[in-house]
Amino acid sequence: MGDEDWDTEILKPHIPSFVPVFDKDTYSSGANGDAFNRASDSSEISDVPTRRDQFMRSGFASGRSLGNRDASDQSSKRENLSTMGGFGAGKGFGNRGFSSSKFEEGDSSSFWRESNDYEDNQTRSRGFARRGGYQDGNDSEASGSSRRGGRGSFRGCRGGFGLTHNSESEREDGPQRPGGFFSSRRTGLVEPAGGYKGFNEEVVAGSGRNTWKSEAEGESGDFQGPKVTYIPPPPPENEEAIFAHYQTGINFDKYDTILVEVSGHDAPPAILTFEEADLCQTLNNNITKAGYTKLTPVQKYSIPIILAGRDLMACAQTGSGKTAAFLLPILAHMMRDGITASRFKDQQEPECIIVAPTRELINQIFLEARKFSFGTCIRPVVIYGGTQLGHSIRQIMQGCNILCATPGRLMDIIGKEKIGLRQIRYLVLDEADRMLDMGFGPEMKKLISFPGMPSKDQRQTLMFSATFPEEIQRLAGEFLKTDYLFVAVGQVGGACSDVQQTVLQVGQYSKREKLVEILRNIGEERTMVFVETKKKADFIATFLCQEKISTTSIHGDREQREREQALGDFRCGKCPVLVATSVAARGLDIENVQHVINFDLPSTIDEYVHRIGRTGRCGNIGKAISFFDPEPDSHLAQPLVKVLSDAQQDVPAWLEEIAFSTYVPGFSGGTSRGNVFASVDTRKSYQGKSSMNIVGFSSAQAPNPVDDESWD
Numbered sequence: 008m009g010d011e012d013w014d015t016e017i018l019k020p021h022i023p024s025f026v027p028v029f030d031k032d033t034y035s036s037g038a039n040g041d042a043f044n045r046a047s048d049s050s051e052i053s054d055v056p057t058r059r060d061q062f063m064r065s066g067f068a069s070g071r072s073l074g075n076r077d078a079s080d081q082s083s084k085r086e087n088l089s090t091m092g093g094f095g096a097g098k099g100f101g102n103r104g105f106s107s108s109k110f111e112e113g114d115s116s117s118f119w120r121e122s123n124d125y126e127d128n129q130t131r132s133r134g135f136a137r138r139g140g141y142q143d144g145n146d147s148e149a150s151g152s153s154r155r156g157g158r159g160s161f162r163g164c165r166g167g168f169g170l171t172h173n174s175e176s177e178r179e180d181g182p183q184r185p186g187g188f189f190s191s192r193r194t195g196l197v198e199p200a201g202g203y204k205g206f207n208e209e210v211v212a213g214s215g216r217n218t219w220k221s222e223a224e225g226e227s228g229d230f231q232g233p234k235v236t237y238i239p240p241p242p243p244e245n246e247e248a249i250f251a252h253y254q255t256g257i258n259f260d261k262y263d264t265i266l267v268e269v270s271g272h273d274a275p276p277a278i279l280t281f282e283e284a285d286l287c288q289t290l291n292n293n294i295t296k297a298g299y300t301k302l303t304p305v306q307k308y309s310i311p312i313i314l315a316g317r318d319l320m321a322c323a324q325t326g327s328g329k330t331a332a333f334l335l336p337i338l339a340h341m342m343r344d345g346i347t348a349s350r351f352k353d354q355q356e357p358e359c360i361i362v363a364p365t366r367e368l369i370n371q372i373f374l375e376a377r378k379f380s381f382g383t384c385i386r387p388v389v390i391y392g393g394t395q396l397g398h399s400i401r402q403i404m405q406g407c408n409i410l411c412a413t414p415g416r417l418m419d420i421i422g423k424e425k426i427g428l429r430q431i432r433y434l435v436l437d438e439a440d441r442m443l444d445m446g447f448g449p450e451m452k453k454l455i456s457f458p459g460m461p462s463k464d465q466r467q468t469l470m471f472s473a474t475f476p477e478e479i480q481r482l483a484g485e486f487l488k489t490d491y492l493f494v495a496v497g498q499v500g501g502a503c504s505d506v507q508q509t510v511l512q513v514g515q516y517s518k519r520e521k522l523v524e525i526l527r528n529i530g531e532e533r534t535m536v537f538v539e540t541k542k543k544a545d546f547i548a549t550f551l552c553q554e555k556i557s558t559t560s561i562h563g564d565r566e567q568r569e570r571e572q573a574l575g576d577f578r579c580g581k582c583p584v585l586v587a588t589s590v591a592a593r594g595l596d597i598e599n600v601q602h603v604i605n606f607d608l609p610s611t612i613d614e615y616v617h618r619i620g621r622t623g624r625c626g627n628i629g630k631a632i633s634f635f636d637p638e639p640d641s642h643l644a645q646p647l648v649k650v651l652s653d654a655q656q657d658v659p660a661w662l663e664e665i666a667f668s669t670y671v672p673g674f675s676g677g678t679s680r681g682n683v684f685a686s687v688d689t690r691k692s693y694q695g696k697s698s699m700n701i702v703g704f705s706s707a708q709a710p711n712p713v714d715d716e717s718w719d
């Protein structure tokens with residue numbers, strides 16, 4: 008972001024949040040670097056929202072020094088990396104470290120405050136309701152509707168699914184909203200100076216922002232929030248950029264040995280090659296240009312199922328090609344049906360809607376759709392929150408066959424009658440468990456019951472994810488035809504076996520020291536660091552910059568433009584470290600992410616699986632290190648042991664001990680994960696295994712489903 012942009016930002020009174028901007032100049036050597044290199048003082052850190060300009064000048068250390076590291080230093084660090092599994096439990100690092108720095112003092116208090124504040128509690132409260140403070144406010148509803156606690160009472164007005172997902176603090180596609188409302192929700196807690204946007208972002212939902220009017224209101228000015236003016240840059244037009252891809256890894260062929268289970272009635276046989284799919288020539292050309300020569304297991308099974316017109320719920324490990332698994336057959340159908348080029352119209356009627364929970368993910372799906380539809384007259388369009396509504400509308404009006412959208416923006420556009428639903432033939436929910444949970448479920452229900460939307464018998468509904476908790480599978484039934492097929496590649500909800508997982512016991516106050524130690528060993532390799540709150544993401548990013556580690560951050564409080572810039576800087580390697588909240592946990596496919604560090608563990612094991620899945624993609628090898636703090640994380644010990652052992656990873660003895668001591672009746676160490684996550688198509692549990700068609704086999708085989716029994 009340039010200086011002028013900053014001026015604009017600073018002048019905008021409606022942006023109360025502290026948003027660190029790790030701008031080009033910040034990291035380049037030269038005069039700017041000096042300006043940004045001044046030591047920060049703790050007051051600046053805690054008072055950032057009102058002193059943003061000062062803050063910008065304070066702690067964002069120049070990447071210059073990183074660049075200055077000598078090569079031998081770097082290579083020795085890389086060597087050390089191989090011993091990373093041997094990092095101790097952090098005990099040797101004692102207390103808070105870095106105590107000589109004023110920044111540290113600010114940090115400590117900030118951490119303390121944060122661990123007790125609203126956002127932290129609500130994110131942690133998802134399902135386990137461990138931390139005190141805010142939890143009371145949720146108890147009533149939490150007990151009523153779901154194991155996922157948190158935030159309930161406030162959401163009562165939303166009906167339907169009741170409670171809201173923990174990381175609604177990271178919910179997407181809402182308008183950018185002003186701060187200041189609802190601070191009374193922070194029961195008895197002192198709000199940090201100036202507040203910050205994300206806190207209010209969620210609470211506004213209770214005032215109706217989750218209706219499909221919300222963004223429209225934001226745009227029209229009826230809503231008290233700022234007008235969103237950001238127009239994302241157009242996607243690249245040249246063929247080379249459209250088909251740019253990274254190489255599959257050495258373990259790509261190992262996918263063939265993964266067991267696949269298909270359940271449901273009359274599943275079509277899997278295919279073994281792209282040729283067997285019998286796609287049209289243009290699609291085949293695009294597949295070749297994309298560098299795909301071999302199908303992944305989820306593609307082998309899903310493509311024929313979708314081509315056969317069946318509804319599908321597919322669960323396959325992260326990074327194993329789920330996107331193409333639904334895009335290719337949908338495009339093939341559209342080509343077969345002779346979709347005509349869409350014309351400029353005030354209201355478009357797309358044939359396909361794809362929804363995903365985050366803006367960056369839906370944009371990525373759009374780029375994939377654009378790649379595979381290259382040279383056809385099928386026009387994919389992407390719309391998502393945080394961008395100018397008028398821009399979304401203009402994109403749609405130019406023609407739209409496949410609409411890729413985040414839920415809030417989608418409902419806004421439908422509410423404005425820019426999209427008609429009558430022609431919808433395909434509805435795809437990517438990260439479907441997230442799309443159906445308490446955060447997005449209500450919007451999805453509104454979508455399927457919106458006037459004009461074809462009933463489930465009239466459309467094909469496809470759901471994909473790496474995790475599918477049982478209760479979400481049950482909710483999904485409302486969206487799917489009763490004879491939908493369920494494809495499970497490997498263990499449903501299991502971690503990608505190409506990720507080497509290490510869990511270290513690290514207490515809260517040792518985490519930063521440990522993080523720096525690890526990052527210094529990693530050197531320049533691309534690393535995502537996950538933290539639990541937006542505020543902490545900023546804080547850790549700032550801290551790392553001060554430690555001369557080129558870092559950027561992504562979370563729901565950052566302007567969309569900043570988020571995209573951050574992702575861009577991370578993708579191209581300019582900032583090899585990306586500090587993120589769970590907003591970046593799902594779906595993002597970034598080349599060469601070699602490490603994921605869970606600075607804070609998420610509140611659920613599913614989220615853990617998605618987070619570590621940002622590395623080890625498409626047969627490449629990745630590493631994940633997680634800091635386990637027994638105080639807040641003990642509820643994760645049991646499922647973590649299960650995930651580690653299922654993925655043939657070393658399970659530390661201390662973790663087993665904690666798991667044992669926090670034993671939860673009902674959790675089985677066997678194939679069933681109890682309430683942790685489903686290992687099977689839940690219809691089996693309810694209908695009885697004997698009434699399902701279940702086909703278990705290795706994906707290397709091309710099976711004929713054994714139609715021995717029916718499940719209905």
Ligand SMILES: Nc1ncnc2c1ncn2[C@@H]1O[C@H](COP(=O)(O)OP(=O)(O)OP(=O)(O)O)[C@@H](O)[C@H]1O
Pocket residue numbers: 252253255298299300301302303306323324325326327328329330331472473593594595596620621624625
């Ligand atoms: N058959 C294939 N051959 C080569 N590369 C592939 C193939 N299928 C997918 N890929 C590539 O693998 C990467 C991961 O695919 P994708 O993002 O669809 O994974 P995913 O299963 O949706 O992951 P997540 O669960 O994290 O969302 C992408 O870069 C994609 O282009």
